[in-house]
Amino acid sequence: MGAGGSLQGAQWASTARPGSARGSPASCGSARGLTALAPSWPVGSPPVSRCRPVSKARPHLPDGSSRCLPQAFPTRMGCQEAVVLCAYLEMGSIDLRDRSVIELGAGTGLLGIVATLLGARVTITDREAALEFLESNVQANLPSELHPRAVVKELTWGKDLGNFPPGAFDFVLGADIIYLEETFGELLQTLEHLCSEQTVILLSCRIRYERDNKFLKMLKGHFSVYEVHYDSSKDIHIYKAQRHSHKDDF
Numbered sequence: 683m684g685a686g687g688s689l690q691g692a693q694w695a696s697t698a699r700p701g702s703a704r705g706s707p708a709s710c711g712s713a714r715g716l717t718a719l720a721p722s723w724p725v726g727s728p729p730v731s732r733c734r735p736v737s738k739a740r741p742h743l744p745d746g747s748s749r750c751l752p753q754a755f756p757t758r759m760g761c762q763e764a765v766v767l768c769a770y771l772e773m774g775s776i777d778l779r780d781r782s783v784i785e786l787g788a789g790t791g792l793l794g795i796v797a798t799l800l801g802a803r804v805t806i807t808d809r810e811a812a813l814e815f816l817e818s819n820v821q822a823n824l825p826s827e828l829h830p831r832a833v834v835k836e837l838t839w840g841k842d843l844g845n846f847p848p849g850a851f852d853f854v855l856g857a858d859i860i861y862l863e864e865t866f867g868e869l870l871q872t873l874e875h876l877c878s879e880q881t882v883i884l885l886s887c888r889i890r891y892e893r894d895n896k897f898l899k900m901l902k903g904h905f906s907v908y909e910v911h912y913d914s915s916k917d918i919h920i921y922k923a924q925r926h927s928h929k930d931d932f
């Protein structure tokens with residue numbers, strides 16, 4: 683799909699099912715869900731107005747079936763960047779089956795959960811403070827047979843990167859993670875550590891401030907970066923990045 687393409691054909695359903703909440707912190711729209719997640723985001727985190735209801739997601743899976751995620755996502759916190767990237771993945775232009783994927787700044791974990799449902803082995807990461815909520819969301823939204831394929835792990839950008847094998851992932855995913863200028867250096871360092879020349883990074887974001895472009899400029903210093911999708915209705919871009927190959931030097 684080229685830049686400016688539409689995801690209107692994507693099979694994402696917003697099918698809020700009242701009463702589906704089981705009382706865990708991951709329950710859709712529950713105040714408990716919101717308070718569980720909100721403190722994990724640092725100062726300068728997204729204003730609530732940036733997030734719109736996700737309700738429930740129904741990814742279409744590689745075998746042609748679809749799955750309605752049994753536990754949905756906090757309505758205020760279901761950020762559209764993750765939804766747009768999930769829909770892009772679900773369109774099938776990228777085959778995630780049996781690929782190793784890491785999600786950075788996972789928040790609710792929606793993106794990592796959908797990648798797992800689409801067949802990937804996923805390491806779903808965030809800062810320590812976000813992990814309890816993230817883990818419960820992942821547990822609640824994946825069938826038990828897929829639990830071994832989705833591992834929740836702490837990854838604070840730039841810290842203890844030795845816990846992650848360098849260059850070992852096929853895909854690095856991130857939704858709405860370009861927003862804090864003070865983290866740009868560490869985020870870039872993390873991407874450099876995680877990526878081999880074969881690794882594909884997919885980042886979805888809105889460009890809200892000049893500093894967001896600044897990160898993209900920094901990224902272009904180390905990776906080849908292309909816009910592969912733009913959702914004009916939500917003003918969300920998806921960028922694909924891959925390490926410069928040494929061949930580019932000649």
Ligand SMILES: C[S@@+](CC[C@H](N)C(=O)[O-])C[C@H]1O[C@@H](n2cnc3c(N)ncnc32)[C@H](O)[C@@H]1O
Nearest residue numbers: 722761764787788789809837838839857858865
């Ligand atoms: C705006 S939220 C996006 C969450 C999720 N990806 C989504 O789209 O709904 C940004 C996420 O980045 C995480 N984050 C912020 N700074 C971080 C850092 N230095 N290291 C790791 N994660 C960080 C936050 O905890 C939060 O989950």
